[in-house]
Amino acid sequence: MYNIVVVGASGAVGQEILKVLEERNFPVGELKLCATSRSAGKQMVFRGRTYTVQETSVDSFAGMDIALFAGGAASKEFGPAAVEQGCVVIDNSSNFRLDPSVPLVVPEVNPEDVKWHQGIIANPNCSTIIMVVPLKAIKDVAGIKRVVVSTYQAVSGAGMEAIEELTAQTRAVLDGGDYPPKVFPYQIAFNLIPHIDVFQEMDYTKEEWKMVKETRKILHDDQLAITATTVRVPVYRSHSESVNVETIEKLTAQKAREVLAGFPGVVVLDNPARKEYPMPLFCSHRDEVFVGRIREDNSIERGLNLWVVADQLRKGAATNAVQIAELLIKYRCLRGRQ
Ligand code: 2RA
Helix, strand or coil, rough: CEEEEEEEECCCCHHHHHHHHHHHCCEEEEEEEECCCCCCCEEECCCCCCCCECCCCCCCCCCCCCCECCCCCCHHHHHHHHHHCEEEEECCCCCCCCCCCCCCCCCCHHHHHHHHCCCEECCCCCHHHHHHHHHHHHHHHCEEEEEEEEEEEEEEHHHHHHHHHHHHHHHHHCCCCCCCCCCCCCCCCCCEEECCCCCHHHHCCCCHHHHHHHHHHCCCCCCEEEEEEEECCCCCCCCCEEEEEECCCCCCCHHHHHHHHHHCEECCCCCCCHEECCCCCHCCCCCCCCEEEEEEECCCCEEEEEEEEEEEEEHHHHHEEEEEHHHHHHCCCCCCCC
């Protein structure tokens, strides 16, 4: 059994981490739930037992094996203390993702990278995870020259308050009223916002650069040509992505379907005649990445179009983090016990 601390336990991702640990029957010994002072005192249930959320401090990690950080600034503040006290940190924030001494891991794609961790392993951004799983399947058989991706990201990617904002705003608009945006820069109800996170170089957003830089690191290909446009949509849960892939070798749509269907963690849902394709409503609360609308690109010789959907709170965050924890056990690379 392994002692686990979840930091940010009461947030959207933290709650999902607890569910995933329970569902996957993770061998949890002692469990500690931590968060900011705002959420301290809150009660949460795990395997039928009630736990009280404690305020995270540098002393939260003694005797623990794995610290799962759900996101935000906490890993910057407490990650080093957790490592010092013998934990392996699995961090869902962007704080360490591009640090060359920190592995960035998607278990179906680069599991072996877990082995060279020095105390911290980063969980990639949700939209990156969802895309790299099918990309890896294609890369293995045909190589990849270039990727063009556009995302349709659910509001829950921006946290609990964003979910509430969509609900309250939709009601207000339907009732002819007004609900000024707090989380998003504009009204999200009945709208799309092509702006996730802050604007950075070349007028791309940070979310768009994450998809570029993290994908190159996970696929071990610094030269990969990849460009992204990320968009927030008024959907509660599950991110969707239109992915155009230019391959090095020709890959027919039929062969791509077979390759994707045989890849771990992927479900192919692709039957136009029967109106079968992935949609957020039907892919939520699942751990797989769903791929459909698989077509040969009509405009180039070796290209494919894919429509990819996955629950970004599960595979895009909590499930991926718990899978990394499972790899730590499988590869015997926890720090306190070998
Ligand atoms: C979002 N990618 O959907 C972010 C969450 N990590 O806003």
